[in-house]
Amino acid sequence: MASSALSNLMLAIHEKKTSSVDLYRPLRNYITFTYSEREAQLLEDDLETLNQLRSDVERVPDPSPSARRDLLISYYKALCLVETRFPISPEKHHVNAVSFLWHDTFKQKHKATQQNIHLEKAAVLFNLGATYSQIGLGHDRTTVDGRRQASHAFIGAAGAFAYLGDNESTKASIGQSSTTVDVSVECVGMLERLMLAQAQECVFENTIAKGSTPGVSAKIARQVGIYYEEALAALTAPPLKDHFEKGWISHVQLKAALFYSEACYRYGMELHEKEEIAEEIARLRSGSSRLAEAKKSSRGAPAQLIEAMNKLEASINCNLDRAVKENDRVYLMRVPSPASLSPLPTFSMVKPMNMTEILDASKEKMFAILVPDSSAKALSRYTEMVDDVIRTQAERLQQASELTRVRLKEMDLPDSILAVDGHSTLPADLREDVEAVQVSGGPASLEAELQQLRDLKRVNQELLVHTEELLQKEATEDTQFRSQFGTRWTRPQSSTLTKNLQDRLNRFAANLKQAGESDVKIERSVRENSALMSILDRRPIESAIPSLAKPMMSLDATEDAIVGTLKQSLRQLENLGAQRAGLEDMLKEMKRKDDILPKLMTITGSYEDMFRKEISKYDHICEDISQNIEVQEQLLRQIQAQNEEFSTVFNLEDYKASREKCYNQIQAAISKYREIKENVNEGLKFYVTLQDAITNVKQQCSDFVMTRSIQCREMIEDVQRQMSGLSFQDRRNSGPYPSVHQPTATSSPPPQETHNPSHPHPQAPYYRPPEQLSRPGYSIPPYGPPPPYHTPHGQAPPQPYPPQAPQQQQQQQQPYPSWQQGSYYDPQGQQPRPPYTAPNPYLHPPQPQPPHQGSGYYRH
Secondary structure (H helix, E strand, O other), X not given: OOOHHHXXXXXXXXXXXXXXXXXXXXXXXXXXXXXXXXXXXXXXHHHHHHHHHHHHHHOOOOOOHHHHHHHHHHHHHHHHHHHOOOOEXXXXXXXXXXXXXXXXXXXXXXXXXEOOHHHHHHHHHHHHHHHHHHHHHHOOOOOHHHHHHHHHHHHHHHHHHHHHHHHOHHHXXXXXXXXXXXXXXXXXXXXXXXXXXXXXXXXXXXXXXXXXXXXXHHHHHHXXXXXXXXXXXXXXXXXXXXXXXXXHHHHHHHHHHHHHHHHHHHHHHHHHHOOOHHHHHHHHHHHHHHHHHHHOOOOOOOHHHHHHHHHHHHHHHHHHHHHHHHHXXXXXXXOOOHHHOOOOOXXXXXXXXXXXOOOOOOOOOXXXXXXXXXXXXXXXXXXXXXXXXXXXXXXXXXHHHHHHHHHHHHOOOOHXXXXXXXOOOOOHHHHHHXXXXXHOOOHHHHHHHHHHHHHHHHHHHHHHHHHHHHHHHXXXXXXXXXXXXXXXXXXXXXXXXXXXXXXXXXXXXXXXXXXXXXXXXXXXXXXXXXXXXXXXXXXXXXXXXXXXXXXXXXOOOOHHHHHHHHHHHHHHHHHHHHHHHHHHHHHHHHHHHOOOHHHHHHOOOOHHHHHHHHHHHHHHHHHHHHHHHHHHHHHHHHXXXXXXXXXXHOOHHHHHHHHHHHHHHHHHHHHHHHHHHHHHHHHHHHHHHHHHHHHHHHHHHHHHHHHHHHHHHHHHHHHHXXXXXXXXXXXXXXXXXXXXXXXXXXXXXXOOOOOOOOOXXXXXXXXXXXXXOOOOOOOOOOOOOOOOOOOOOOOOOOOOOOOOOHHHHHHOOOOOHHHHOOOOOXXXXXXXXXXXXXXXXXXXXXXXXXXXXXXXXOOO
């Protein structure tokens, strides 16, 4: 830039000085006198902390400005808590032994002493702003990041001075015989402008470093100059006119002139690019004149600042000479006078930091238990009054909103207006149902789910056929051996042992057949209702709703005007609703900020007078609410008249009938889709469950076939030994068949035999040769009593197999008890237990129905 490198000279504020004050003893005495010694003991730590903070503020500032800043913030929060609990004043029953003395930072000989907390708080805020300015001055402003940090610190200083001016300056000067100028509203306002000027100046320097356009740079530079001009105006007016040294005034005056001329220089560069030579010449002359005038009063100014002004003046004159020559030779434009020029454009990049949250003491715990009883009761009463006002007004607002909703629904607004523009809408509940259908896949997905039913049915059929083939093959082999060996083949027939399995397989087959009939009915229902359900595939679904068209014939063509007027009224009604929401928020926000506790703790008069004054703050919002409701009533009557005209012109009744018909069609399609979808899901669940059941039975059949195969080999060996004349005299205590010694590697062990209470009498064990041991893991169950061809010595002959009488048959051990006693065995012929947790129509054939009734497991 022309001057920034040389003009980087800024100001920082020194802190105010004070004298020592003991806060511990006076405050403790007040607690003891007003409350009790117990509260004083409980608050010992808080009192010592407060006194230590005051002592730290009194001493020489910390080497670290950041630590000093944090100390001042903590002490200010503590002072806010002290203010609401300890009335510091000369009055008898207040804290009257505390006085705060502070010196003026710009004239150390000036000092002020006050017996209230406002001067103390004002001085602490002033020192906080001064500390922020020192932090900003301490950053390295030769780098982009350093200038950014410095700008942020100067913004913090401006925020502290602004907060001081808004909250404490006036309080510190009211009713007091002495105060210092540095904490006056005028002085802190000037310091706020000065800090903003320096923050904006840092932004300007970064803008130049980044190579921004001349137009942008000119706007930012001009705002720097304006901030300096505002500070200069305050410095040259009472009460600051004779309070500051001339060096301050000279610095601010030269900075204001420098950045005005800088803006003219940058703006002239932009004008030159646009070939607006005449205005460029006028702007450059204005900037040069301002610099020359400022240099006349620059005595005592820093040489660095004078050098920056000289360098900028040289740059301006160079561009001015070039522009004048070009205008004289080429453009020949008339140069306007500087007074006729419009103000230079500005752009502020900074604003005071919001100190409200930084200085908020509401979350601090110091002196939390200390609240005067009278103040607490008065505060509770006032809070009830405020709550009553807010509750009454909130109910009025809610009733007004509900009235609007009901009246508009009665007039079918704004749906009918939206229909004219082709933006028809569904009722909220119906739209939710349609969205749920579309999310689940819609009618278009039903064909894929039907194919899943077909595939699952085929898998179950194949699994059932394979299981039946296993039993059939075993029965065929048993018949062949029985034919071959005749009476020597004494084991029970396969049909006797597999009756329960065959019955279950037959029931599965019947279930599959019945399920297939249900599947056919589902597919027929999908075909028959596809046209009805196709509306659910429309996206968006609103495209299926008929639109409200203009009348075919019109005599005066006023339809558009009628619609436009009604739309405008509806927008006004919507704005009133938004205004009501804002009014309710304003009430809540006002209540949140309505803290009268400090006033209650110091008031000596009547609480009622104070309550009336404080509660009147809500009157203007209550009036706004009443006006809002009144305007809404008038507007609703106007909308009703406009809607009647609209309904007549657009034949709204016919449209409502067609729209309601469409709604009913959509609802019917949803109902039918849900019915079919539920049936399909029931079928899918049935086939999956049935597949598990068939797989379970198939495993039982495989175990049975494997066991029968092993026993078949053993019986063949036994029969062959009989035919060869082998002796069986050593089998007195064994069964007729030997146990398995070497099962094949691929076979799995048969199910473990479990105790069956229905067969209390154990049978004689099978024959086991003494020279062989049984294979662990196999326990071949008996088929029944010993065969008739051998009776152990000393035992009664066994009963013939099968038993002759049914009652005797039930008392005897059932054939093949091992696989019957497993978890999948059901002696009553029921279906397998889990996963069949509930009866399913697929698994239980329906009872015979009269001819006129339908059958199946789904709703059709």
